[in-house]
Amino acid sequence: MSIKKIFLSFLVFLNTMAWASAPKEKSYTEQEAWKKLQNRMPESYRIHQDNAPQEFYWPWKDNQIHVDYYPRPNAPAKVILLHGVGTNGRQMSLVLGHPLAEAGYETMSLDLLGYGLSKYPSKGKIRYDDWVQLVSDFVDAEAKKDNRPIFLYGLSAGGMLSLHVAMQNKNIKGVIGMTFLDQQRLEVKKETMRFSPLSPITLPSMKISAMTPFGNIRLPMSLVSKMYALTNDPDALKIMLSDNTSAGNSMSIKFLNSYMNYKPKYDLSNFTQCPVLLTQPAEDHWTPLELSKPLMNRLSVPHQVVMLPKGGHFPVEAEALEQLKKSSIEFIQHNL
Numbered sequence: 001m002s003i004k005k006i007f008l009s010f011l012v013f014l015n016t017m018a019w020a021s022a023p024k025e026k027s028y029t030e031q032e033a034w035k036k037l038q039n040r041m042p043e044s045y046r047i048h049q050d051n052a053p054q055e056f057y058w059p060w061k062d063n064q065i066h067v068d069y070y071p072r073p074n075a076p077a078k079v080i081l082l083h084g085v086g087t088n089g090r091q092m093s094l095v096l097g098h099p100l101a102e103a104g105y106e107t108m109s110l111d112l113l114g115y116g117l118s119k120y121p122s123k124g125k126i127r128y129d130d131w132v133q134l135v136s137d138f139v140d141a142e143a144k145k146d147n148r149p150i151f152l153y154g155l156s157a158g159g160m161l162s163l164h165v166a167m168q169n170k171n172i173k174g175v176i177g178m179t180f181l182d183q184q185r186l187e188v189k190k191e192t193m194r195f196s197p198l199s200p201i202t203l204p205s206m207k208i209s210a211m212t213p214f215g216n217i218r219l220p221m222s223l224v225s226k227m228y229a230l231t232n233d234p235d236a237l238k239i240m241l242s243d244n245t246s247a248g249n250s251m252s253i254k255f256l257n258s259y260m261n262y263k264p265k266y267d268l269s270n271f272t273q274c275p276v277l278l279t280q281p282a283e284d285h286w287t288p289l290e291l292s293k294p295l296m297n298r299l300s301v302p303h304q305v306v307m308l309p310k311g312g313h314f315p316v317e318a319e320a321l322e323q324l325k326k327s328s329i330e331f332i333q334h335n336l
Contacts (some may be wrong), residue, residue, distance in 0.1 A: 025117055027055050028068070033243035034090045040236040042318045045094055053093055053101070053109070057119070058141070060134055064119040068093040068109040070101030077149045077173070077332055078142060081109040082135060084156025085221050085259070086230045086240070086247040087314060088116035095315060096153055099325045105332065106148075110138065114255065116245050124216040124252045128259035131161055136169045149173035151332055156287065156313065157181070157259070159278075166273045167265045174335045176277045176328050178308075179287040182268070182295045183260050215254040222247065224256060229286035232312030240314070268298050275302040277331045279324050281311030304331070 025031050029052075038046045047053070053068040068089050079100055081092040089109035097107040111118040113126045113134065120126065139150055151174045154162035159177025166172045221227055227247050231237050240247035276299055280289045289305070296303055306327040311320025 028090045028117065031090075031117075031245070033239060033245070034088075034094065036239045037091065037236055037243075038094055040233050040239070041094060041316045042321065045099060045321055047094065047098055051098065051102075053097065053107075058138065060137060062121050063113060063134075065113075065134065065138070066111040066117040066119075068097060068107075070097060070107045072101060072104060072106040075104055075106040075148065076336055077151055078106045078108070079151045079153055079328075079332070080135070080139065080142070081107060082152065082154040082158035082161050083109075083112065083115060083246075084154070084158045084161075085225060085251070086227050086249075087155060087158075088243075088246045090116065091240075091246060091314070092153070092155060092158075095155065095321060096324060096328060099321070100328065103325070103329055105329075108138075108142070110135065111245075114251055115249060123218065124254065126252070126255050128255060128262050132164045132168070132262075135161065135165045139165065139169050139171050143171040149336060151176065151335075153177070153328065159292075163268070163271070163276070164262070164264055167268075167271060170273065172274055174274045174277070174331060176279060176331060178279045178281065178324075179284070179292045180276075180278055180295045181287060181291055183262060215257070216252050218250040218252050219256065220248075220250045226286045229284075229313055231314040231316055232283060232285070233316050236314075236316050268295060269300060271299060271301060273301070275331070275335050276304075277327065278303070278305045279308055279327055280305055281308045281313060281315050281320055283310060284313045286313040 028034060053070050056067055056069060057064040058067055066089060081089070081097050083089060083092050089111040092109040097109045101107050112131050113120050114123055142150055150171055152162040152165060152172055153176040154160070155178050159180050160183070162175045162177050163180060166175050222241060227241065230240060230247055242248055278292055278296055280292065296305065306323065308315055308320035308323045310317045315321055315324065
């Protein structure tokens with residue numbers, strides 16, 4: 001059997017492992033995963049019936065985007081929170097959406113296509129470019145409601161997504177992220193994928209497969225990325241990996257290829273839209289500070305790095321969460 005046939009057979013096998021339909025739940029009140037996860041977090045960060053966000057579905061093209069919403073009509077600013085490839089919108093509400101709402105800010109945490117409780121016709125048709133356009137359109141919709149400044153927060157891949165959106169949307173006042181990874185850099189691709197020594201084989205193979213019907217095959221995100229380093233709490237990691245709306249999710253090869261090879265509207269050295277804050281977990285074993293430094297050093301806009309003490313990639317540690325909240329509020333207030 002040829003190497004090509006072996007590779008394709010392996011992909012088909014993986015697809016049988018990664019099969020997953022759109023979530024059946026219509027509300028996070030019906031899901032147990034996030035409720036178990038928040039028990040690994042400080043009590044003040046937990047969501048209960050009396051402080052739960054409102055939930056609604058925002059129509060976008062043929063999709064229904066789930067949104068966790070903390071309305072604050074008198075808030076000085078609105079914050080839109082974006083997850084990465086191993087989390088979802090409710091988990092963003094836990095780490096920052098709810099804390100910022102308690103501090104008086106209006107927050108909205110989106111479930112991006114393929115994740116959380118959002119509804120979509122076909123998972124195989126989702127591309128990273130859709131994520132960028134979806135968020136940009138959502139920002140525009142919010143900007144039309146009132147003239148309050150809009151900030152973006154992105155965790156993990158959501159950080160770079162925030163910058164990609166800000167590169168094409170003039171309604172964004174500031175970007176807060178963890179982390180900022182320039183996927184155009186080969187070393188970033190290699191360091192964030194699971195079997196980095198195999199990157200000379202896997203990266204070209206992914207690009208080729210994406211141009212064929214095999215590109216629709218879905219791969220577990222835990223197989224292609226360092227999902228084992230998502231959080232430094234073993235119990236929290238187990239919960240997240242068993243949740244197919246977050247770390248236990250699978251996405252198509254075409255989506256992965258579109259993410260790994262996304263080309264921004266222009267070079268980041270020409271980014272002038274807004275200030276940028278990097279909130280870097282001090283004990284992030286997936287995307288340490290060194291991977292974000294090259295991009296941060298290219299920015300000509302005001303930018304800052306704040307370390308989150310004892311924090312893992314998805315922080316559940318009290319010291320990290322408190323610093324994330326504090327630095328985010330200071331950044332927003334400074335840039336109103």
